[in-house]
Amino acid sequence: xxxxxxxxxxxxxxxxxxxxxxCNYSSSVSVYLFWYVQYPNQGLQLLLKYLSGSTLVKGxxxxxxxxxxxxxxxHLRKPSVHISDTAEYFCAVIxxxxxxxxxxxxxxxxxxx
Amino acid sequence: DAGVIQSPRHEVTEMGQEVTLRCKPISGHDYLFWYRQxxxxxLELLIYFNNNVPIDDSGMPEDRxxxxxxxxxxxxxxxxxxxxxxxxxxxxxxxxxxSGANVLTFGAGSRLTVx
Numbered sequence: 362x363x364x365x366x367x368x369x370x371x372x373x374x375x376x377x378x379x380x381x382x383x384c385n386y387s388s389s390v391s392v393y394l395f396w397y398v399q400y401p402n403q404g405l406q407l408l409l410k411y412l413s414g415s416t417l418v419k420g421x422x423x424x425x426x427x428x429x430x431x432x433x434x435x436h437l438r439k440p441s442v443h444i445s446d447t448a449e450y451f452c453a454v455i456x457x458x459x460x461x462x463x464x465x466x467x468x469x470x471x472x473x474x
Numbered sequence: 475d476a477g478v479i480q481s482p483r484h485e486v487t488e489m490g491q492e493v494t495l496r497c498k499p500i501s502g503h504d505y506l507f508w509y510r511q512x513x514x515x516x517l518e519l520l521i522y523f524n525n526n527v528p529i530d531d532s533g534m535p536e537d538r539x540x541x542x543x544x545x546x547x548x549x550x551x552x553x554x555x556x557x558x559x560x561x562x563x564x565x566x567x568x569x570x571x572x573s574g575a576n577v578l579t580f581g582a583g584s585r586l587t588v589x
């Protein structure tokens with residue numbers, strides 16, 4: 362069964378600094394990969410997804426992620442964060458030909474002025 | 475489209491009471507998922523439906539939990555009797571297989587507090 366590991370539970374960063382949120386997955390088959398964002402007291406919103414093709418995926422709000430099959434990673438990056446990026450970020454994986462989307466434990470990004 | 479609609483947004487109840495959470499998926503979506511979010515366990519998949527039929531309920535914690543989908547536009551998650559450890563945010567999500575992207579759209583969640 363697939364699993365997702367987000368090593369950093371919290372990432373503090375100053376405004377306009379770059380940020381990387383790490384995600385590693387484990388699966389014996391091919392997978393689709395996702396990043397979702399959760400703002401306080403809200404549901405989850407899709408940031409970006411990797412289905413196939415180019416390993417560099419661009420999403421909303423200036424975020425991007427790179428799929429690295431050899432390292433089974435899908436790290437999320439943004440070159441310059443804003444205060445409004447403060448939120449919880451979840452990496453998720455679904456195996457081909459299955460329906461179950463499995464989430465990591467989340468990383469809380471805190472952007473300081 | 476109004477998105478995935480969940481009600482109530484907040485529920486406070488006493489231990490032993492029955493709790494019913496409701497979800498209206500996006501029109502045309504043929505998959506519906508129920509997740510639970512807690513600090514200790516993160517986001518857990520409880521159960522999901524395809525075309526109103528429960529496909530996998532292996533995540534349902536115990537017999538006190540039940541879920542139904544009587545039609546394509548409505549689903550309920552029921553807890554009877556409720557216990558303090560059921561306190562969590564419950565999310566409903568829906569997906570269209572036709573989109574080919576396995577992308578779930580989430581509701582805003584129902585925050586349950588059991589005293």
